Amino acid sequence: MAREYARIRISVADDEDFEELSADAQWLYFRVLVPDPTLNQCGVADWRPNRLTGKAGDMTLARLLTAAAVLERHRYALFDLETEEVLVRSYVRSDELLRNPKMAAAVVKAYQSVASKTLRAAVISEIKREQKEHPDFTSWTHKDTREGLARLVSRPDLEAVHYTNQIGCGSPIGSGADNQSDNQSDSVRITETQGDQITNRIRYGFPAPAPAPLSLQPKSGYVSTEGHQRDAAEPPAPKCPQHIDNPNPPNCRACGDARIARKRWDTEQARAEAEAARAEREHAAELARQQIAACELCDSDGYRGGSPCGHNPEQDEINARGSKLMRSMMGGS
Numbered sequence: 001m002a003r004e005y006a007r008i009r010i011s012v013a014d015d016e017d018f019e020e021l022s023a024d025a026q027w028l029y030f031r032v033l034v035p036d037p038t039l040n041q042c043g044v045a046d047w048r049p050n051r052l053t054g055k056a057g058d059m060t061l062a063r064l065l066t067a068a069a070v071l072e073r074h075r076y077a078l079f080d081l082e083t084e085e086v087l088v089r090s091y092v093r094s095d096e097l098l099r100n101p102k103m104a105a106a107v108v109k110a111y112q113s114v115a116s117k118t119l120r121a122a123v124i125s126e127i128k129r130e131q132k133e134h135p136d137f138t139s140w141t142h143k144d145t146r147e148g149l150a151r152l153v154s155r156p157d158l159e160a161v162h163y164t165n166q167i168g169c170g171s172p173i174g175s176g177a178d179n180q181s182d183n184q185s186d187s188v189r190i191t192e193t194q195g196d197q198i199t200n201r202i203r204y205g206f207p208a209p210a211p212a213p214l215s216l217q218p219k220s221g222y223v224s225t226e227g228h229q230r231d232a233a234e235p236p237a238p239k240c241p242q243h244i245d246n247p248n249p250p251n252c253r254a255c256g257d258a259r260i261a262r263k264r265w266d267t268e269q270a271r272a273e274a275e276a277a278r279a280e281r282e283h284a285a286e287l288a289r290q291q292i293a294a295c296e297l298c299d300s301d302g303y304r305g306g307s308p309c310g311h312n313p314e315q316d317e318i319n320a321r322g323s324k325l326m327r328s329m330m331g332g333s
Helices: 010-013 023-033 048-056 061-073 101-111 119-134 148-153 192-204 255-294 316-333
Strands: 044-046 077-080 085-088
Touching: 010 101, 023 048, 023 061, 023 085, 048 061, 061 077, 085 119, 101 119, 101 148, 119 148
Parallel strands: none
Antiparallel strands: 044 085, 077 085
16 A cells, blocks of 8 residues: 555654754654655665665765664664664554554555564564553454454564664663663764775675774674774674684574675675686687687688697797607607
């Protein structure tokens, strides 16, 4: 169901929590995320920041990522860089999509299209919260939606599937950290270089250092705790920094993410090597074609008298001298 408008509550005009956000963060929320045409009924949209910089004439990647980090820290938006998705966290509740059985059915259907397991869990948390606050909604008991909603509320939420900041720096939270700040100032800025590092992380899954101005280090997740930037030619570690030297690490989500990143890197390297070998073969073939075209001794296939041509006009004389020398040596012996 295509949306024709985005719903914004007038109460946001005096929302003190929202007013504490930076101007760029508010712009990203209301100008970009909420009206995004890819936003589904669960509040999940595509997250491709390089494309979104075109939404304003003076917007840069670093500036946009800084705004995204602010929204993430305050839990207005959650991200999954692996699946390139963003969740406008309170969208289901703010638009009261579960009040109407028809819209509730759209939410159930949209949930199936969300690729991120973490963002799925966040959607479940929002649905459970709505059920707790509005048990009188007819969607919970309507014949068209009761089974679908019952299945969703039985799934894991953010209490079971913890969220770790993907763009900014922070620690995992559950659904209880509503609009929670991590006591860091919103004066955080991401430089262009750091923006490129995060873009690489979005595109390839490589662990990237947290933005330099932030001192709070994550307990787990995708953000590297190493003190240096990894060379792009260096393969990513197959384990998280905490278990890098452990031959038998415990079950660790960060290690799993590291293994996926390493496998992706190996695949990209193999593809690049195959492409380089193919280019080298094509170059050699083209050089051979040029030599044949310029040679007056061989045919169009590069043969002369049934043998491959060396494309050397003096080859006959060289061959004659070699034969004479060989006969002389054999006669002498």
